[in-house]
């Protein structure tokens with residue numbers, strides 16, 4: 001049988017990926033984790049917030065990045081430029097900013113001995129400066145992190161392999177026209193005993209929908225013409241990737257969902273298929289797939305944007321240890337104008353919460369037994385192509401010299 | 403204590419003390435600590451009145467909604483919790499799930 | 514007085530080094546050499562009476578979760594509880610009964626009762642998938658006296674029979690294990706190295722101090738109290754004529770290659786006044802006749818109280834009467850943490866009196882365990898301090914020394 005989207009290794013071979021089983025060791029090994037720190041995370045861009053979080057000059061935010069053993073301080077100065085620094089005093093290493101965020105700051109004064117830095121990171125005051133033997137203030141500015149903004153998302157990197165614009169250029173084209181400047185209407189976090197790749201993998205395939213989510217969202221994302229929740233399309237852009245998830249047009253709407261959709265947005269409801277082609281102009285459904293539900297755009301290494309009509313969700317998978325990930329998800333929607341909007345949004349929040357309980361449970365159950373199978377393999381099918389691609393990208397980076 | 407429901411929704415007032423909870427976290431907790439019969443009773447009572455309630459609550463913008471109608475709004479938010487249990491899962495919580503006290507609902511995104 | 518050291522002269526006197534009781538490195542070698550590839554007791558056949566019955570066992574020391582299941586063919590099999598697709602725990606409940614097959618909850622791969630992969634949803638979208646090579650990863654599984662043992666090596670170097678050995682087998686031959694029911698299980702996790710924990714159950718030296726209140730009906734304590742009071746008065750303790758080994762608590766000890774058996778001294782109960790509850794037990798406990806004592810006091814000690822049988826590396830049987838026994842499992846969690854499991858098995862009680870008596874034994878042992886555990890954590894907390902360089906073990910604690918030496922021998926083996 002010829003490979004088509006519904007048979008064989010259609011995506012996998014189109015993207016030039018192998019069919020080989022994938023070794024399990026990278027998903028628990030501390031050796032590998034150390035190399036991921038050096039070769040992957042230090043050379044990549046990670047998102048630390050949205051521009052709206054620091055909209056005005058004097059606004060700042062602080063963000064812990066456990067895998068870099070770093071805290072990032074992100075500021076907006078009077079020139080409106082966003083800058084990022086290691087949140088570390090150049091005197092004796094104390095944290096310069098201690099609160100998660102703040103406004104109307106012109107300088108940060110370290111509370112250990114009182115050295116002060118401005119929003120550009122410049123050292124502007126040293127108490128009792130004369131005892132420091134002609135200190136050269138320029139030499140003691142806050143250590144900068146590379147910093148850039150992509151569609152309103154602020155990214156930082158210690159030593160990027162590529163400029164931000166280049167790294168996410170293709171994804172940028174794909175989502176061009178989408179309005180990301182929405183408020184967060186719901187947010188969940190968890191500390192989970194799972195490797196960050198095990199975690200991410202559970203959120204970049206829909207093969208598990210029919211089993212794991214059998215009682216929750218299976219009728220929404222699998223149907224008689226697509227019983228296994230096949231992806232409607234998939235794309236790879238170098239290290240990044242994008243998949244489109246099927247929506248079952250025949251799924252029976254229950255009262256709560258009908259209400260949610262009528263009043264606002266129901267993320268389970270598949271939009272009118274006739275209109276799908278037009279969505280691509282708005283940064284959605286890039287291939288004009290029939291029976292499309294939403295896109296998952298995975299921004300290497302640890303973030304993804306799930307994007308549908310009237311909503312998007314940002315997920316971040318922060319590696320803490322080989323078997324520990326800090327997880328965050330934020331749901332973005334228009335601020336509710338009336339009770340109907342609020343109730344409609346509640347539907348989406350509640351639904352996602354239940355589904356996440358199922359996913360996270362499984363991630364821990366998966367991690368629990370991996371070490372005992374150190375010599376074993378994972379087997380990725382064609383519709384888990386994104387998991388395979390992630391492994392290939394990570395292992396290539398981990399295994400390069402220098 | 404009267405929740406001060408308008409005349410036509412007085413019969414729903416009996417749910418106010420238990421289901422009209424301000425926080426998302428609290429509503430979820432209440433759902434999973436209730437029995438399925440309790441959830442269903444609440445769900446059925448609201449489902450039969452959906453149109454009327456929404457017509458009433460949506461008559462003005464959220465900012466203009468009088469404080470006295472907030473209880474009814476919270477009741478409707480809790481209805482979304484109850485609906486997952488009744489319409490979809492058939493139990494108050496998912497059958498195989500992560501410990502919900504560990505999946506934190508972040509405050510600040512509250513209504 | 515040296516009762517046992519002269520018999521077991523291979524065991525060096527002096528201290529036992531302390532580093533193995535906290536070292537991460539030592540622990541890693543224990544994982545490799547003392548637990549992987551060795552027979553480990555994980556349960557009883559009665560738990561898996563019917564085809565499809567299974568139980569799960571989380572074994573941190575093996576970095577695994579393992580399940581044992583009875584197949585359609587009646588055979589017991591053990592598997593790593595990890596799906597061959599992407600590793601999810603296939604059986605999520607701690608125990609249960611399956612039909613003909615079971616399905617992984619993540620993506621729905623399905624296995625039959627012999628662990629073979631029989632169904633892959635959307636199989637067409639996998640390339641080069643050979644279902645016949647993707648059965649669950651098995652472990653060796655066998656039974657002895659109804660106890661289920663597993664071995665991470667699917668083809669173990671040594672059979673379970675050879676592992677148990679003739680001498681150990683003979684110690685309990687004839688004991689009615691099969692007729693018993695599991696009446697209670699206690700589990701406790703504590704901050705103490707697993708060897709340190711296990712050793713506390715292989716010497717009776719601490720009984721007189723730690724258990725002075727709880728083991729009051731067994732005689733040794735009254736002996737200790739007599740000595741203590743005499744010492745407080747500055748007098749020499751009076752001799753007790755019916756105590757064959759004054760001041761000592763094992764009446765006999767047998768050290769085998771890896772396992773060991775100990776018998777605990779027991780004072781004839783006629784001697785002291787029993788408190789009401791114990792008296793009740795004495796009157797209503799099932800009273801076996803002499804001939805029922807098969808598999809107990811095989812060494813025929815004159816003043817016998819109980820047998821302890823320790824199976825390398827981490828299982829113990831505590832046997833007092835033909836009507837109940839305890840099985841203890843000492844499981845490492847990490848270098849300085851362990852989890853102890855205590856299973857209380859008994860003959861199904863036939864009368865209310867028997868039930869009450871059993872209830873008393875069970876409750877009493879629970880208190881005893883609490884006393885043991887309370888003593889261990891503070892000691893463990895000091896191990897790294899450098900305050901102690903080694904553990905002093907007496908002649909009476911020779912089983913604990915043997916326990917350490919056997920483990921150390923495995924850790925150091927090439």
Ligand code: FES
Pocket residue numbers: 089090091092093094110111112113114115
């Ligand atoms: S460490 Fe910041 S001023 Fe000294």
Ligand code: FES
Pocket residue numbers: 596597598599600601617618619620621622
């Ligand atoms: S992990 Fe078991 S079916 Fe995918």
Ligand SMILES: [Fe+2]
Pocket residue numbers: 202208212213355359
């Ligand atoms: Fe999922």
Ligand SMILES: [Fe+2]
Pocket residue numbers: 713714719720723724881885
């Ligand atoms: Fe004890």
